[in-house]
Amino acid sequence: MTLQGSEPIDVADIEVSLEDIIDRDALSELCRSTQALFGIGVRVFTSDGTLLGGAAPEHEVCAYVGTLPAARIACRSIVATVRTTAADDDVVHPCFTGQAYRISPIVFDGRNVGRVVIGPFGPHGMPDLPKSFTEVDGRLDVGRAKSLLATVPRVKVHTLDRIVEHFKLALDLILFSGHKAFVTSKMHLHSVRESYRELEEKTATLEQSYTRLKELDRLKSIFLATVSHELRTPLTSIIGYSELLTGGIGGELSPEHREYAETIHRNGEHLLGLISGLLDFSKLESGTFSLHAASLQIGPVLDDVVKTMRPSADKRKVRLELEIDDTPCELAADADRLRQVFLNLMENALKFTPDGGTVRVSSRVIEQADDDADVGAAILAPVRRAVEVRVSDTGIGIPEGERGRVFDPFYQVDSSATRKFGGTGLGLSIVRRIVEAHGGSVRVEGNVPTGAVFVVELPSAVAQRSATSQLPPPPK
Numbered sequence: 001m002t003l004q005g006s007e008p009i010d011v012a013d014i015e016v017s018l019e020d021i022i023d024r025d026a027l028s029e030l031c032r033s034t035q036a037l038f039g040i041g042v043r044v045f046t047s048d049g050t051l052l053g054g055a056a057p058e059h060e061v062c063a064y065v066g067t068l069p070a071a072r073i074a075c076r077s078i079v080a081t082v083r084t085t086a087a088d089d090d091v092v093h094p095c096f097t098g099q100a101y102r103i104s105p106i107v108f109d110g111r112n113v114g115r116v117v118i119g120p121f122g123p124h125g126m127p128d129l130p131k132s133f134t135e136v137d138g139r140l141d142v143g144r145a146k147s148l149l150a151t152v153p154r155v156k157v158h159t160l161d162r163i164v165e166h167f168k169l170a171l172d173l174i175l176f177s178g179h180k181a182f183v184t185s186k187m188h189l190h191s192v193r194e195s196y197r198e199l200e201e202k203t204a205t206l207e208q209s210y211t212r213l214k215e216l217d218r219l220k221s222i223f224l225a226t227v228s229h230e231l232r233t234p235l236t237s238i239i240g241y242s243e244l245l246t247g248g249i250g251g252e253l254s255p256e257h258r259e260y261a262e263t264i265h266r267n268g269e270h271l272l273g274l275i276s277g278l279l280d281f282s283k284l285e286s287g288t289f290s291l292h293a294a295s296l297q298i299g300p301v302l303d304d305v306v307k308t309m310r311p312s313a314d315k316r317k318v319r320l321e322l323e324i325d326d327t328p329c330e331l332a333a334d335a336d337r338l339r340q341v342f343l344n345l346m347e348n349a350l351k352f353t354p355d356g357g358t359v360r361v362s363s364r365v366i367e368q369a370d371d372d373a374d375v376g377a378a379i380l381a382p383v384r385r386a387v388e389v390r391v392s393d394t395g396i397g398i399p400e401g402e403r404g405r406v407f408d409p410f411y412q413v414d415s416s417a418t419r420k421f422g423g424t425g426l427g428l429s430i431v432r433r434i435v436e437a438h439g440g441s442v443r444v445e446g447n448v449p450t451g452a453v454f455v456v457e458l459p460s461a462v463a464q465r466s467a468t469s470q471l472p473p474p475p476k
């Protein structure tokens with residue numbers, strides 16, 4: 001099992017090396033205190049001979065050996081052998097000076113992970129000047145060598161065993177706590193990697209779904225646009241010919257036939273309205289919808305919309321009120337699209353208001369607070385002006401819980417088959433998209449005592465320009 005695997009990690013599977021788990025500072029301290037206590041050098045090596053730590057000041061004999069060329073070479077060869085000797089059991093390696101090194105394996109978790117080298121020391125019973133020493137280099141000063149050797153501490157085997165045992169016990173403690181920290185960090189790393197991997201998998205799945213949904217959405221918009229367009233062409237001739245018939249251009253009609261032709265014409269117009277809505281919606285969805293912004297005041301737009309709606313309102317005895325704030329406020333907007341927004345809102349207001357009710361359209365110029373600016377910046381920032389238009393009615397109103405959803409495409413508060421009001425549920429979603437394309441916002445509130453109020457806020461041309469200039473540069 002690997003650490004990268006998706007299964008839970010098993011502590012026993014974590015292979016450790018001496019370098020991974022040893023605390024170097026604690027090891028140096030242990031070597032220093034052992035050397036200071038017993039006067040013998042100690043070094044710790046990994047199983048491949050890398051020195052991890054130690055304390056072994058050079059003895060005078062060794063310093064003297066270092067001054068004799070042939071002896072120096074022999075000394076180096078011994079040191080190299082000691083360093084690389086892999087020992088499964090304690091071994092003693094002799095030096096030509098008569099001194100020796102004790103090599104003892106470090107076993108952790110049942111595995112040989114390195115070794116402790118103690119020495120050089122004088123073994124108990126070491127001769128005053130062994131023959132191997134006198135023969136190693138022709139330039140050897142025998143007297144000096146002998147007197148220096150006499151100062152080397154002699155250690156009995158039993159004592160050395162105790163020193164090694166003491167050292168390894170202390171080393172075990174260091175390894176144990178190091179191992180604990182190592183395993184904990186490995187497990188932590190494993191779980192982080194695991195979470196990261198899961199996250200990556202989920203992100204990839206989400207990305208795939210997102211791409212697929214985007215593609216479906218695009219296909220849906222293309223489908224809607226094509227269907228709407230194809231339906232509109234034959235419908236235009238249905239409307240046109242039914243109009244000709246009702247106008248008597250194709251010959252005088254009986255009252256009954258005229259009524260049929262009028263019904264065809266009326267329903268054709270209604271269908272055209274629905275199809276135009278679908279077409280607009282699909283254009284807005286696919287981003288192929290364009291605004292032709294020009295400088296304008298809101299007053300004439302609202303005036304025009306109210307005039308258009310007045311005949312239907314009169315027919316239903318609904319009072320239509322218009323109140324426009326005279327304060328001039330220049331908008332940079334597409335007049336046709338704004339007309340479409342307020343026609344939609346007024347059509348709704350009329351549709352959902354019983355006969356004899358009131359629909360009121362009012363506009364005023366407001367100053368908007370910059371939510372993003374901090375206190376200081378807000379004081380210095382230019383005031384952002386906007387036009388607020390309220391379309392209110394005294395109709396059935398929209399329950400509070402539904403107000404957030406009425407702007408969703410195809411959403412209708414009562415979608416039952418017995419619903420008495422017509423429509424596709426696209427009007428408000430088109431309204432919201434057009435208003436947002438102008439940098440504005442739309443929301444719905446409740447009217448008192450009954451009815452709905454749609455509030456549209458459109459930023460002034462100046463505010464719109466400054467908002468656009470604050471946008472980050474488009475990605476390259």
Ligand SMILES: Nc1ncnc2c1ncn2[C@@H]1O[C@H](COP(=O)(O)OP(=O)(O)OP(=O)(O)O)[C@@H](O)[C@H]1O
Pocket residue numbers: 277348349352393395396397398406411412413414422423424425426427428429451452
């Ligand atoms: N003034 C209003 N009073 C009460 N309910 C409203 C009002 N305006 C909208 N609604 C509710 O919000 C729904 C969505 O309105 P929207 O204009 O999007 O669709 P629609 O009028 O049903 O159809 P369409 O506008 O596409 O012909 C409506 O069906 C209605 O339930």
Ligand SMILES: [Mg+2]
Pocket residue numbers: 344347348423426427428
């Ligand atoms: Mg509508």
